[in-house]
Amino acid sequence: MFLLCALTAAVLAAAQPQQPAVQKATRVGSSTCQACHDDIHTAFQKNAHAAVDKDKRRGWEGNACESCHGPGSIHAESGDKKDILNPARQAPAQADKMCLSCHLNQPTHAGRIQGGHARSQVSCVSCHPVHKAEGSQLLLSKAADINRQCASCHPQVWAQFQRPYKHRLPEGAMSCVDCHNPHGSFLPKSVRTVAANEPGCLNCHGNLRGPFTYEHSPVRLEGCTACHQPHGSANPRMLTRHEVRFVCLECHFNRPAATPEAAAPTLGGVPPALHDLRNPRYNNCTICHVKIHGSNVDRALMR
Ligand code: HEC
Numbered sequence: 001m002f003l004l005c006a007l008t009a010a011v012l013a014a015a016q017p018q019q020p021a022v023q024k025a026t027r028v029g030s031s032t033c034q035a036c037h038d039d040i041h042t043a044f045q046k047n048a049h050a051a052v053d054k055d056k057r058r059g060w061e062g063n064a065c066e067s068c069h070g071p072g073s074i075h076a077e078s079g080d081k082k083d084i085l086n087p088a089r090q091a092p093a094q095a096d097k098m099c100l101s102c103h104l105n106q107p108t109h110a111g112r113i114q115g116g117h118a119r120s121q122v123s124c125v126s127c128h129p130v131h132k133a134e135g136s137q138l139l140l141s142k143a144a145d146i147n148r149q150c151a152s153c154h155p156q157v158w159a160q161f162q163r164p165y166k167h168r169l170p171e172g173a174m175s176c177v178d179c180h181n182p183h184g185s186f187l188p189k190s191v192r193t194v195a196a197n198e199p200g201c202l203n204c205h206g207n208l209r210g211p212f213t214y215e216h217s218p219v220r221l222e223g224c225t226a227c228h229q230p231h232g233s234a235n236p237r238m239l240t241r242h243e244v245r246f247v248c249l250e251c252h253f254n255r256p257a258a259t260p261e262a263a264a265p266t267l268g269g270v271p272p273a274l275h276d277l278r279n280p281r282y283n284n285c286t287i288c289h290v291k292i293h294g295s296n297v298d299r300a301l302m303r
Pocket residue numbers: 028029030032033034035036037065066069071072073075076077078079080081082084085086089
């Protein structure tokens with residue numbers, strides 16, 4: 001048992017390169033840091049965390065710098081970098097824990113633990129650098145800037161947005177975070193949710209929300225990406241195939257007439273089946289099945 005504890009402690013110590021000097025230090029206040037880091041201190045006044053310097057309630061008043069860097073009395077005397085915490089030198093999980101000491105359980109972080117970025121050790125500060133000349137860099141506000149940041153690590157996704165039909169990200173009219181929550185979500189691939197864990201697509205395409213009397217089951221059960229490629233596609237409706245019918249036939253495939261079901265008007269069977277796929281008339285499925293996402297009046301999704 002003791003051995004186990006010792007082992008755990010050793011592993012923890014290795015995982016958290018906390019300098020012993022930092023642990024013994026006490027707080028000296030942001031104005032002390034200013035004496036030697038005036039440029040950072042000045043820029044910091046535009047940072048949202050400047051609010052921490054005024055936070056009486058949690059006891060950080062006047063100590064914003066040390067809320068992230070730990071107590072600094074020893075470093076303030078030595079000026080030695082060994083004596084102060086620098087999140088940039090910590091393991092992402094460790095640095096994130098520090099950020100989360102204040103930001104845990106905020107609305108956008110509900111699923112942070114299962115987010116792809118947390119799993120892959122992309123730390124908070126790789127997207128929210130704290131000390132840029134402009135304090136506002138903490139939170140990018142322009143869609144084009146957010147896209148640029150995401151694209152810097154996801155170039156293959158950005159390439160998909162160069163296809164002929166796509167959401168207007170390259171134009172800066174939308175950003176990745178309209179569809180993804182970079183902090184994680186309850187849907188796979190960190191896809192943003194709206195009410196009742198529906199995909200965030202419905203925020204903008206609310207007319208497709210339903211519920212419909214006659215659902216097209218994959219819309220709800222498999223989600224929009226069963227048929228669409230929201231990052232971009234060669235098809236004008238951003239379908240997964242360049243022609244509509246190939247999307248449909250992946251599930252409604254050509255069944256031979258010799259089966260018992262052939263007694264019913266099966267799709268694509270030999271005539272007199274309802275749909276003779278050799279006839280061009282039947283090639284454009286959504287000419288007839290116009291309510292492809294669901295209908296309130298027609299089981300065959302034609303009205
Ligand atoms: C007496 C001057 C002085 C004071 C006061 C001071 N620093 Fe520093 N600090 C320095 C110097 C010099 C360096 C650069 C050390 C180096 O590069 O070796 C530094 C480096 C740092 C670093 C980077 C460490 C690294 O790993 O590279 C951080 C973070 C830091 N200071 C935070 C603070 C904070 C927070 C305070 C207030 C609690 C503070 N400093 C007060 C002189 C000071």
